Amino acid sequence: MEREILLDKIEADWITIEVIDKTTGKTFRRNLPVKYLETDNGVALFGETLEGKPAQIHFLSEAALAKINDLTGKGPDCARCD
Template sequence: MSIPHKIEAHSVIIEVTDETTGKTFRRTLPISYLENSNGLILSGETVEGNPSQIAFLSDSALNRINDLRGHGPDVPRCKKEK
């Protein structure tokens, strides 16, 4: 079985265990979920109905962003020709 390049859903199931009682609860929430090699994005709406997103970036995505901003390692990517 191959790993998909993208995982996408229009709702998520959240499972939490209450710290006091130890009981586990599951809820289906209307949150869009998008995951790829760069990380994942959760999208939904605020109480007022405005769009809202939270992004969790992977380490490789953060390294690429830092490199583009000039904050990456000071090492050339290509080998110098002799």
């Protein structure tokens, strides 16, 4: 019997992007040295600027945004325990 592996994190040191040019319809694929990290909080990309300085961008999930809103007092105005 094959066991299913549950992932709670996906990581890679390189990413492959694929784009379709809107004018020609041609597909282009590039491998980039960008660190990729995905969890239930969202996706984070880590790389460098043209000057070689570290740079990162985060795409947060709805669950992560809800947690942030709750922590900063912008969440629902109701008690957690009744």
